Amino acid sequence: MQTADIQSRWLNFFGDRGHTVVPSASLVSDDPTLLFTVAGMVPFVPYLTGLVPAPYPRATSVQKCIRTNDIEEVGKTPRHGTFFQMNGNFSFGDYFKREAIEYAWELLTSSESSGGFGFDEKDLWVTVYKDDDEAALLWKEIAGLPDERIQRLDMDTNYWSTGQPGPAGPCSEIFFDRGPEYGVDGGPATDDDRYVEIWNLVFMQYLRGEGTKNSFPILGDLPKKNIDTGMGLERVAFLKQGVQNMYEIDQVRPVLDMAAELSGRRYGADHDDDVRMRVIADHVRSSLMLMSDGVRPSNEGRGYILRRLLRRSIRSMRLLGVEDPTFGSLFPASRDAMKAAYPEVETDFDRISRLALGEEETFLRTLASGTSILDLAVASTQNSGATEIPGDTVFQLHDTFGFPIDLTLEMAEEAGLSVDRDAFDRLMSEQRAMAKADAKAKKTALADMSVYGDFRAQGETVFTGYELLTTDSTILGIIVDGASVDRAVVGDIAEIILAETALYPESGGQEADSGSIVGKGFDLEVLDVQRPIKGLVSHRVQVRSGEVGVGDDATSVVDPVWRHAAAQAHSATHLIHAALRQTLGNDAHQAGSYNKAGYARLDFNWNQPLSPATRSEIENIANNAVRDNLEVTTRILPLAEAKSLGAMALFGEKYGDTVRVVEIGSPWSLELCAGTHVRRSAEIGLISLTSESSIGSTARRIESLVGLDAFRDLTTERAIVSQLTSSLKTPREQLPDRIADLVANLKSAEKRIAQYEAAELADRVPALVATASRVGNVRLVVQNVGSVNTPDDLRSLATTVRDRLGSDAAVIALAADVAGKPAVIVATNDAARSTGVRAGVLAKLAAGILGGGGGGKDDLAQGGGSDLAAIPTALDAISASVAG
Incomplete structure (x- = not known):
């Protein structure tokens, strides 16, 4: 039974029984406490909790979900996946326990020929909450299950609540027994992989109070009792398709097979390789679905999760021996497997593919640079005589550069080193604690929304x-x-x-x-x-x-002035978007926007900077549309009709069954939009593109001023140009050449000045060498050289003096006034270091006296501070330390 068949059987069954069939909501959740839709019931929470009146008494859906809290288990168990589909049926104060159990049993055990799933009754077990006698009796009456196949479990597994005061109730879960070859006997209570949970029925009937997850008071019955159920589509699919796990079902297996083909490894031949292929299959599919719902790779929030999935896929391919790009093959395989259920992954694949390929290219560079950083850490550890790479170094590689910890462990082992895993884990725990605190604060905010x-x-x-x-x-x-x-x-x-x-x-x-x-x-x-x-x-x-x-x-x-200016900006954004697509083609699709009075910002999918000529062309096209005084009209249409007309929707934005369509000079610009707009394009006044910049590897941002704000900005620029023409005594049209000549002359003058200063510094060297005194076996130069322009000048002077002193043990400590603040440079040669002198130690000593900090390597170090008067004391301290 194919996955799409399971989905259609579910929707047909409940649709025939009076349930409104609700399309899957986006993976991007409306709930401010959730990054993603993590369960099938999430879109229905406002109805289940009574926050928003339910528009129908009963509903059914097949909901796309993303859940990454068990990401480390992906590939290791038969049922853990980051993307999954949850079949659900819901009752909002309509039917309750009896009907929910009757529907579940009928659908599961009816023959395939009659539209059911055809499970054998003898293979099904159920669990109920330990005190839910009503549910246990109903299972006996409706399904005829014996007592030994109805197991009573505690609150931690068979009781549902949001974790906050509000609706709560017992659960009843349905399990499939895969047989003795898969594990021990004893039913779901054994918590063994032999028993696969396929359906959870939540009987939402009580109001709970404050407390912990598994301990809270029941304040009474809910005014309306609700039903919330969820059947794991992938779990049923792998059972009905006779495969071993969810990674081998028809929607996932093609990616796994492609990973095997690209790597030259055979699936089923090696346990570790099998896990890696399953990780790739799961993560590529999850990434495909996230990007189809408008999520883009980034360093925070949803984008960070997507980036992590993509990078884990790349890392797993690397562990399979493939270091070349592979997304060009893996993503088409996933697209072809998913497009029957979700046609948008095919229609939007060009955009998705660009995002994936751009992220792969970026991370492969990250792996190269991270490897270089790790190589330095390995060399530093080996040179110091240690055998363990510090945990903070490993954490920085992981957190800042996205370098996988398992790759770090592997490379460290190859070098004969270990990693301070305790320190790394501690830093990771601290980071997670901060994230949990933030999530808790957000959850509290949601509770207040009641x-x-x-x-x-x-x-x-x-x-x-x-x-x-x-x-x-x-x-x-x-x-x-x-x-x-x-x-x-x-x-x-x-x-x-x-x-x-x-x-x-x-x-x-x-x-x-x-x-x-x-x-x-x-x-x-x-x-x-x-x-x-x-x-x-x-x-x-x-x-x-x-x-x-x-x-x-x-x-x-x-405020009419504010509203008019905001409407100007929003309409201008539509014109810029249309001009952008005219100039760059349909691949340049809006990825976000922000408008306020006088200001418009448009983000769009593109992977390279726009040339000045292209920016000018976009600006001209948009302003020509303003000049043409195009009519702006709005219509309310069914979503499907609006899309059939070619109205553009913003990726990641959620739309209802009916939408507002804004047309400007139709068909010049046609978009779904709920914002306020001018009545004709000439009311916009003026559009001035002020900047174009990168906001990611595959995204750009255009910022513009609109209307009176644009005019004021241009008048400011005109005043600046007028001032320049007057000061330089040059006509406006000759200003670029005149300024270019001035810049060239300035650079030439700076170069000559630098040469004079270098010569002046070089002239000081003989005198400084002559001041060298012998302290034991070390030749010591300790001098305040007065004022220098930069610390680099002082450093160059110190290293030159060190080189002039030859191979004898030498220590040079020079101090100077650099822009009104004291600086000190300490340089040593090999012979001096062999006696135990360390430049970093001496620089730190002097910097402490100067009122600041310092340090560095053994051969060259610097320090600074705030007390110029302390320079003599600091230099005396260096002399005393060397003498000691």
Whole structure:
């Protein structure tokens, strides 16, 4: 049974039983505490918790998920994968335990010919929460399971909650017994790989209070009991396809086979190689799906996880003996395996491929540079006589350069060294602790979002701002410090919930409106406008005067100057995007934007800088569109219809069933967009591209000023040009040549000055050599040379004097005033170091006296400080130390 067949059987079964079939949400979660959609129920959390009224009583989905907390187990067990698909059926106050168990048993055990999965009843086991007698009795009644195949387990495995006060309830899990050849007898309670969990039924029926994961009070029953279930699609697939693990199913195996072909290794011949091939197969598929949902490799957040998956794949290919690029073969194999279920991986493959290949090229360079750094660490460790590379060095390689720890261990072993793994693990633990603290803070913030639930239950906030700049409404709620209150007074910072608003909430890359909320006896300055949960707008305000209360009549007032400038900027972004694609081609696709009054920023997929000529062309095309006074229209359309018309969507952005389509001079620009816009392009006024820069190996950023801000910027430049023409007595059109001549003359003069200064320094050398005194077997030069331009001058002087003293043991310590601060350079030769003199020790000693710090290598070191008057004392200390 192919994976796509399992998916369709699931959706057909529950669709036929009154469930609304909901398409998979993006892997990028709306939940601010989650980087990704980590479970099938995540998109339904607002409905399950009652935060947002459910739009349907029952639903079913096959949800794309990413989970990396068990990433080290990938490839080692039959069921751990970073990307997986979760079949789910959900009830929002509709059916409960009996129906959930009946549906599960019917679908699992019905014959394949009748649309079921055809599992043999004798191979199925279930677990229930230890005190859930109701579930145990239902399994006996509905499935006829004997007591020994219904195992009661504790809260840590068979009880669900968010980890915070709120909904909770017992679980019942369904397992498939693979047979005695796969492990010990005894059922799921043995926690053996022989028993594969395929379905989890969550009976969400209680309200829990504060506590720990496995210890908290039950405060009572939920007003509505919900059902949340999840079946692992890949787990069912490998059982129904008769293969050994999820890496061998039809959607994953082609990548594994390609890794085997590229490496010349045979899958099944070596355990370690098999694990590496399974890691590659899993991680390439996960990366493909993440990039199809708009995630890009980066050094933080979601992009960091994606980068880690890609780099682990490259590392695993390297361990298979392949050091050349391989993504050009691996990603097409994954695309072809996944496109039947997710057509977007094929239609968007050019963009995905560019990202993958660019990241592979970058990391292969990283491996080369990291290897050089590690080689230096190995040499330093060996030279010092140690046998262990310091943990902080290894951590820096891992954290800063992305150099894999297992590669470090391998290369260290080849050099006959070990790694201070305890220190490395300690630093990693500290980093994880910081990340967990941050995640905990975010989770607490989510818990506080429950305050919005009652307001959202009253309906969606109506946004009137597309047509109106003022709207009369009623204050539904006031929130201060995360708690709902009745009133707010002068000076308070509060959140105001209105039934209707003209103020635009930040979204779609557009900053929130500026404005106010006024009413009888109060005036509120609007600081920010956001959508904390879907369908609800919250206004963060400061009470400027009066006192405001729940139920008061209020008017939202948009600052018209701000709104017009913001609309100019947003429309300008659309023009720049269209001009960009006209100039560079359709591969230059928008990857993000940010707009506010007078400013527009556009990120786009491209892997090289734009030439000045290309920038000018883009700017000219956009401004020609402004000149042509193109009409700007908006329409509300079903998403599928909008896309069929060619409307462009932003990668990673989430869209509902209906969308707003913005057309400028259709079909000149056609995009999905919820932002505010001008009515005709001439209202934009002027677009001035101010910069174009890199924001990653495959992404660029264009920044522009718009309207009056662009005009002011150009007038400033005009004033600067006017001042230059006057000062240089040169016509404007000749300024570039005149300035180029001046720069060339300046460089020539600087070169001559440097030559004079070098000659002057060289003239000092004989006198300094003549000051050498003998301290024991060492010739010692200790001098304050006055003022020099840079520490490099002082260093050059010290090394030259050292060379002039020949092969006798010599120590040179020179101090100087460098830009008003003391500096000291200490140089030694081989003979001096053989007597135990170390330049780094002497420089550090002197720097401490000078009020600063210093150090360096044994042959050459420097120090500095803040106390010029202490130079004589510092030099005396060096002399005394050498004499000692």
